[in-house]
Amino acid sequence: MLADTDLDDSFRQLLPPHLQVVAAPTDGLDDALVAETAGTWLAALVDSANRATWRERLTASGMANVPIIAVDRDAPERLSQDLLELLSARLGRYQQAMGETRAAAALLRRENLSDKTRFREIESFLYTLGNPQVAQTLSWQPSGLIRRIEGDATIIQKLPINAVSISVVDLWLPELPRNRDLGLTVSIIDAGGVAHDLTEAYAGQETQTGWVRFTLAKPLGGDARNCMLMLRYAGRASVAIGMGPRAPDPRFSAKGEGMEGDEVMALRVWKAVAGAAIPDEPMILQAARNDQSHARFLSPGALPAPELFSKPASATDYVTVDYWAAEDAVMVHPSRFGPVCAVLRDVWLPQLTHLTAVVNVGHPLAPSLNLAVGVAPAGTVGRDGIWQSHMGWWVHGLPAHGWAQAHCVPPEAIADRVDIFLAVSLTHDVPNDLGWGLFRGLRVVTGVPLDDQDE
Numbered sequence: 001m002l003a004d005t006d007l008d009d010s011f012r013q014l015l016p017p018h019l020q021v022v023a024a025p026t027d028g029l030d031d032a033l034v035a036e037t038a039g040t041w042l043a044a045l046v047d048s049a050n051r052a053t054w055r056e057r058l059t060a061s062g063m064a065n066v067p068i069i070a071v072d073r074d075a076p077e078r079l080s081q082d083l084l085e086l087l088s089a090r091l092g093r094y095q096q097a098m099g100e101t102r103a104a105a106a107l108l109r110r111e112n113l114s115d116k117t118r119f120r121e122i123e124s125f126l127y128t129l130g131n132p133q134v135a136q137t138l139s140w141q142p143s144g145l146i147r148r149i150e151g152d153a154t155i156i157q158k159l160p161i162n163a164v165s166i167s168v169v170d171l172w173l174p175e176l177p178r179n180r181d182l183g184l185t186v187s188i189i190d191a192g193g194v195a196h197d198l199t200e201a202y203a204g205q206e207t208q209t210g211w212v213r214f215t216l217a218k219p220l221g222g223d224a225r226n227c228m229l230m231l232r233y234a235g236r237a238s239v240a241i242g243m244g245p246r247a248p249d250p251r252f253s254a255k256g257e258g259m260e261g262d263e264v265m266a267l268r269v270w271k272a273v274a275g276a277a278i279p280d281e282p283m284i285l286q287a288a289r290n291d292q293s294h295a296r297f298l299s300p301g302a303l304p305a306p307e308l309f310s311k312p313a314s315a316t317d318y319v320t321v322d323y324w325a326a327e328d329a330v331m332v333h334p335s336r337f338g339p340v341c342a343v344l345r346d347v348w349l350p351q352l353t354h355l356t357a358v359v360n361v362g363h364p365l366a367p368s369l370n371l372a373v374g375v376a377p378a379g380t381v382g383r384d385g386i387w388q389s390h391m392g393w394w395v396h397g398l399p400a401h402g403w404a405q406a407h408c409v410p411p412e413a414i415a416d417r418v419d420i421f422l423a424v425s426l427t428h429d430v431p432n433d434l435g436w437g438l439f440r441g442l443r444v445v446t447g448v449p450l451d452d453q454d455e
Contacts, residue, residue: 004046133276138269140244141403144440155256163227172242172266183235191225312338339425351447352414362436368427378417
């Protein structure tokens with residue numbers, strides 16, 4: 001602060017102790033001092049009789065904006081009040097400047113977010129020009145574990161993908177022969193908490209493989225953030241929900257009534273651009289439509305014990321079939337010299353129209369395997385190799401810890417009892433060590449409900 005040399009030291013002693021006071025004569029200012037300290041002066045403390053002279057001196061020195069506090073010798077107590085008013089005015093200006101700065105920063109952020117959103121839309125459009133129009137972005141295959149939910153149940157399944165462009169979700173409901181009004185509501189919950197309901201795909205679509213499709217009217221937009229799937233069931237009967245493998249991250253395990261374990265739901269999520277068609281189940285897997293068909297999932301523990309039915313005549317390596325109670329699975333160990341087949345004899349499956357096996361390569365160090373399931377009327381197939389003509393479509397090249405489904409449509413009419421064949425072979429000519437081909441359950445579609453006449 002500049003101080004007039006005509007003032008007594010007693011006036012300067014009224015100022016705050018940390019304030020630097022520089023004395024200057026009324027008749028002139030040091031040009032060097034002015035040049036070095038321009039813009040740093042809080043005010044000029046002058047005698048009231050010299051006020052006009054000081055204003056002229058400050059204006060001539062380029063410091064016209066420096067406030068002047070005139071000290072009245074007859075009322076020295078006003079000095080503190082004038083100084084407080086000066087500081088309050090300056091504080092108000094600073095607060096106003098800070099508010100304007102914050103408002104400008106908020107405006108810049110909004111404009112930046114808008115630019116980012118437009119950039120993502122353009123980037124997505126350019127991406128779709130040169131890339132596939134449809135993609136299966138998430139696939140959790142059935143593991144053979146079934147959970148049942150009752151009325152007024154809600155299940156939450158977090159998805160490790162973002163919601164943008166999701167158009168179809170397939171759920172594995174193994175005990176439904178075809179799509180029907182279940183009282184089941186399926187929704188995608190985006191990162192903003194908005195629910196997008198999916199519609200069950202009707203149009204007479206068969207679900208001989210157990211997959212039920214739920215579709216959106218158009219692919220989802222919005223921010224590319226994580227989402228979750230929500231199932232709400234309001235039906236009267238229980239519904240079987242097919243589960244996938246165990247989730248390594250517990251945040252992604254299915255949560256809700258009836259979901260006691262740490263597994264995910266078996267599902268497939270499709271993303272597509274607007275107007276693109278999602279592939280249906282292959283037509284070859286759909287048997288003839290039958291309004292009286294009934295679906296049931298059978299665990300290996302509920303079936304007859306497996307027997308070794310066929311192996312290569314030249315096989316000298318380790319070959320076996322067995323039921324593993326701890327895994328509740330049938331294990332078929334193939335030979336390097338050819339496929340090995342197990343049989344489950346004399347199973348009562350009246351009017352069988354479709355057979356699906358949940359298969360898995362059980363060891364992390366296993367070679368890639370081929371797996372298949374087949375069926376024939378009980379006692380009609382010998383051990384001379386004709387069994388291979390009764391097999392369904394092979395699952396080729398399933399890697400270690402891989403999951404899949406093997407399907408079979410019976411090549412001949414099934415009356416009641418059948419023999420079920422489970423076959424495994426090596427994909428490559430490599431040693432068969434740890435070749436654990438596991439069959440973890442069978443989904444059957446019959447013309448008679450097994451609950452009513454099970455034998």
